[in-house]
Amino acid sequence: MIRKANAVWRGIGRDGNGDLTTESGVLSETPYSFKTRFETEHGSNPEELIAAAHASCFAMALAFQLQTAGFTPTELRTDAAVHLEADGQGFKISRSVLTLIAQVPGIDEAKFEDLARAAEKNCPVSKVLNAKISMSFTLA
Secondary structure: OOOOEEEEEEOOHHHOEEEEEEOOOOOOOEEEEHHHHHOOOOOEOHHHHHHHHHHHHHHHHHHHHHHHOOOOOOEEEEEEEEEEEEEOOEEEEEEEEEEEEEEOOOOOHHHHHHHHHHHHHHOHHHHHOOOOOOOOOOOO
């Protein structure tokens, strides 16, 4: 399975801007810029997208963990807070903090914690946040 997105950037650093489009069309020419990333201008930014990906991936992974263990969640409400920090001349994502409010009838706290920790460790987005990155490019 391969999922795709496209980012277009015009201009330089603080003065430039761009737009994001996903293959599904959920994002279609969604604006992003320095101001949407580091200030409060309307639009998106990479960290917000990573937070959404992490929260949704974790919640789905936990739902599968619970199903396998014989439990049916009523609701898994997950927030992810992705932290962007200065790193030398640039920036790095230093951590992602997941906050979960779960409604799972019939499960005890110890069992739930085991399943939630497994989902936290094994959801694909958790894995990619520590992954080696490779790149290829075409210079036109």
